[in-house]
Amino acid sequence: MRIMGLDYGDRRIGVSVSDMFGWTAQGLEVIERRRENIEFERIAEIVREYDIAEIVVGLPKNMDGTVGFRGDICIEFADKLKELTKLPIHLWDERLTTVSAERTLIEGNVSRKKRKQVVDKMAASLILQNYLDSKSIR
Secondary structure: OEEEEEEEOOOOOOOEOOOOOOOEEEEEEEEOOOOOOOHHHHHHHHHHHOOEEEEEEEEEEEEOOEEEEHHHHHHHHHHHHHHHHOOOOEEEEEHHHHHHHHHHHHOOOOOOEEEEOOOOHHHHHHHHHHHHHHHHHH
């Protein structure tokens, strides 16, 4: 059973998938949102290709834990995704995951141009890995 992680953004969606055991997350790709709803087509393809059983969507919260405008957009995306895929969708607190991914890439001396290409995928991996780790603690 694989789980998909998504870092939903205005222009791009970072995508990660777990291994078959649900232990580790690997960045898969970045979906460019250039046409209306093309992201749902690509996500459906990945669900079929990787036999995805659940999806984790990063939920951007304010630092005080409240859900703001950006979070509402992600909730709306998650609801539509659940309707289309019929899979369980989990919203996961993603505070600072993009910042953490960016910092890791900077520390690795990755150029600004290359960082832009992978930061969303890396953020999706962090979201999914945090979710997977929380499940293994129980």
